[in-house]
Amino acid sequence: SSELTQDPAVSVALGQTVRITCQGDSLRSYHASWYQQKPGQAPVLVIYGKNNRPSEIPDRFSGSSSGNTASLTITGAQAEDEADYYCNSRKISIPHYVFGPGTRVTVL
Amino acid sequence: EVQLVESGGVVVPPGGSLRLSCAASGFTFDDYAMHWVRQAPGKGLEWVSLISWEGGSTYYADSVKGRFTIFRDNSKNSLYLQMSSLRAEDTALYYCVKDSGYKPYYYYMDVWGKGTTVTVSS
Numbered sequence: 001s002s003e004l005t006q007d008p009a010v011s012v013a014l015g016q017t018v019r020i021t022c023q024g025d026s027l028r029s030y031h032a033s034w035y036q037q038k039p040g041q042a043p044v045l046v047i048y049g050k051n052n053r054p055s056e057i058p059d060r061f062s063g064s065s066s067g068n069t070a071s072l073t074i075t076g077a078q079a080e081d082e083a084d085y086y087c088n089s090r091k092i093s094i095p096h097y098v099f100g101p102g103t104r105v106t107v108l
Numbered sequence: 109e110v111q112l113v114e115s116g117g118v119v120v121p122p123g124g125s126l127r128l129s130c131a132a133s134g135f136t137f138d139d140y141a142m143h144w145v146r147q148a149p150g151k152g153l154e155w156v157s158l159i160s161w162e163g164g165s166t167y168y169a170d171s172v173k174g175r176f177t178i179f180r181d182n183s184k185n186s187l188y189l190q191m192s193s194l195r196a197e198d199t200a201l202y203y204c205v206k207d208s209g210y211k212p213y214y215y216y217m218d219v220w221g222k223g224t225t226v227t228v229s230s
Contacts (some may be wrong), residue, residue, distance in 0.1 A: 033216035035153070042203060043153065044221040056220070086153050088217065095167055095214045097155040098145070 002030075004087055004100035008101055011106040012077045020072045020103045022087030032070035035062060037102075041088045043086065074105070082107045110134035110219045112204045117224030124194050127183065128224055130187040130204030138182035141207040141214050144189050146200035147223075156202070157189065161211035172198075194228045201225050 004024040012018035016068055022032055031050060035043035045054055047063035060075045070089075087100040130142070144156040154222040156177040158167040165177050177190040187204055201223040209215030 025143065031216075035217075037153075042219070042222050045216070045218050048208070048216045048218070084152075088153075088155075088181045092216065095158055097158065097217075099145075099153040099155060 003091070003098045004089060006087060006100040006103045009104040009106065011108055012074070013108050014079065015076050017073065017075045018077055018105060020074075020085050020087075020105065022070045022072075022089075022100045023068055024089060024098070024100075025068055026092050026098070027050045027068050027070050029092050030090045031065065032063070032089050034061075034070075034072045035086045035088065036081075036083045037086065038083045038094050046085075053065060067079070074092075077105075077107050081105060109226045110206065112206060112221030114202065114204045114221045114224035116211060117202065117226045119128065119227045120194055121230045122157070122195060122228055124224060124228070125190070125192040128189040128191065128202055128204075130221060132185045132204075132206070137180075137185040137205070139188075139211050141186045141209060141211070141217060142180060143205040143207060143217055144178060144187075145203045145205050145217070145220075146198075146226075147203070148197070151200075154200075156191075158207070158214065159187070163193045169206065191226070193227075196228050199226060 034047040037043040051063040084102045086102045111133045113131045159178045163180045175193045180187045203223045204221040205217045206219040208218040
């Protein structure tokens with residue numbers, strides 16, 4: 001079983017807002033990073049740190065955290081946001097990393 | 109442009125060995141730690157291994173510890189993964205991934221290669 005948990009799938013209407021959550025004990029100590037993966041493509045970093053985006057990522061993507069839960073929010077979801085989203089974190093005591101099982105986002 | 113290009117993935121029989129390579133360009137390779145991450149067909153991402161900027165510290169997932177060895181040649185801007193005692197469950201797309209933390213720190217994974225496919229089958 002994964003040390004980070006995510007909902008398997010969520011759907012969102014075009015233009016609406018969706019929040020994806022990631023839970024795990026390590027998130028009390030380390031920020032999650034979030035990756036978007038479209039079919040047949042390598043993952044792409046979308047959020048890192050407290051709430052930071054690489055310059056090429058649209059500002060409709062944002063991150064937040066509270067306690068053992070990290071969240072990725074897409075505000076005004078677009079058709080091109082349909083993808084699998086994975087959270088990732090370091091483990092607490094050693095520099096081992098763990099991914100959540102992923103959340104498939106469907107844009108209706 | 110930062111670029112990571114993996115190679116070496118092939119079909120190998122169970123119990124066999126294989127070495128993956130990753131050629132890095134567009135950044136100062138020996139300033140950053142590097143990871144290998146894999147993805148089995150139709151499955152999620154699994155972190156495999158991490159190596160420090162100078163190669164002196166290495167870390168492994170329990171699923172590969174004792175069978176895989178990560179190493180790097182900073183003079184060649186290259187990362188490697190030596191895989192032995194391969195099992196069917198090692199079948200996956202293997203990604204080379206740059207860590208964002210400037211030496212000596214580890215932070216998050218920021219740049220991914222396109223991956224190379226390893227298939228363990230008789």
